Amino acid sequence: MxxxxxxxxxxxxGDYLNPVNGHRGALQKKGVTxxxxxxxxxxxxxxxxxxxxxxxxxxxxxxxxxxKLSQFQNVPSRxxxxxxxxxxxxxxSNFLRKGEIDKRKEELGFEARMMRNELERKLKAESxxxxxxxxxxxxxxxFHEVAKCAPKNNRNFISENRIEALYPTGMSNSxxxxxxxxxxxxKKTSKHDEYGRVPAYxxxxxxxxxxxxxxxxxxxxxxxxxxxxxxxxxNERVETLNTLKNSLAEAVKQLSSMPFVLETPSLKRKHAxxxxxxxxxxxxxxxxxxxxxxxxxx
Numbered sequence: 001m002x003x004x005x006x007x008x009x010x011x012x013x014g015d016y017l018n019p020v021n022g023h024r025g026a027l028q029k030k031g032v033t034x035x036x037x038x039x040x041x042x043x044x045x046x047x048x049x050x051x052x053x054x055x056x057x058x059x060x061x062x063x064x065x066x067x068k069l070s071q072f073q074n075v076p077s078r079x080x081x082x083x084x085x086x087x088x089x090x091x092x093s094n095f096l097r098k099g100e101i102d103k104r105k106e107e108l109g110f111e112a113r114m115m116r117n118e119l120e121r122k123l124k125a126e127s128x129x130x131x132x133x134x135x136x137x138x139x140x141x142x143f144h145e146v147a148k149c150a151p152k153n154n155r156n157f158i159s160e161n162r163i164e165a166l167y168p169t170g171m172s173n174s175x176x177x178x179x180x181x182x183x184x185x186x187k188k189t190s191k192h193d194e195y196g197r198v199p200a201y202x203x204x205x206x207x208x209x210x211x212x213x214x215x216x217x218x219x220x221x222x223x224x225x226x227x228x229x230x231x232x233x234x235n236e237r238v239e240t241l242n243t244l245k246n247s248l249a250e251a252v253k254q255l256s257s258m259p260f261v262l263e264t265p266s267l268k269r270k271h272a273x274x275x276x277x278x279x280x281x282x283x284x285x286x287x288x289x290x291x292x293x294x295x296x297x298x
């Protein structure tokens with residue numbers, strides 16, 4: 001007796017381990033998505049309901065009555081009556097035949113090319129005829145006489161007219177010119193006593209302008225001055241500086257007069273107070289030694 005060796009069929013074991021859920025499960029196992037009949041039936045049902053609603057809505061809408069004059073209410077349409085009288089015409093067999101549009105385009109293009117070639121031929125023939133035709137005779141140009149200008153003259157007619165008006169007519173032109181020249185020279189050489197001097201009113205005006213400019217400069221606001229401060233006058237600054245220098249000299253004198261060895265606490269306190277006072281006075285002297293000192297406004 002021959003015994004079958006080996007493992008049983010793998011698909012049978014797989015079916016035992018992973019049972020298939022009917023026909024849809026078999027399709028899913030093969031990679032095919034089964035059709036959802038429930039979803040499809042629901043879609044068709046909703047589409048049918050929508051169509052029924054549209055039909056009902058259309059039936060409920062009454063046809064719109066077009067406005068018509070009262071005298072034409074019962075008059076039939078003449079167009080409808082005339083259309084009944086027209087004979088019936090069979091539709092043309094060439095209507096919308098395939099390729100008719102392309103054929104018509106080719107015909108129109110051929111006609112346009114023929115017309116263009118004919119026009120070019122006529123233009124070429126006209127050009128050849130013009131080239132072979134001898135030129136027509138022309139009349140000689142008309143002579144135009146050009147007026148010649150008189151030669152340039154440097155004569156000063158304005159000066160001559162002025163001399164003629166100032167002097168009698170009995171004098172010759174040369175005498176008049178010499179007399180006019182002498183008068184001009186006399187006017188140039190004759191000068192008054194104040195010639196070349198600046199008038200007094202101009203000097204006064206310059207001095208007034210200088211004073212106004214100085215006043216404006218002194219009273220102009222200082223751009224470096226902080227807000228709420230003012231520039232200290234120069235005389236007050238110098239006076240304060242001198243006072244500080246005198247106070248410094250007095251404090252140094254008191255400090256130098258103290259003993260070298262300070263044994264008591266009072267002497268030590270006085271020595272520290274004098275050193276602190278000297279530092280404050282030196283700082284104040286450095287401050288008031290500047291060109292500009294700003295103080296708070298009252």
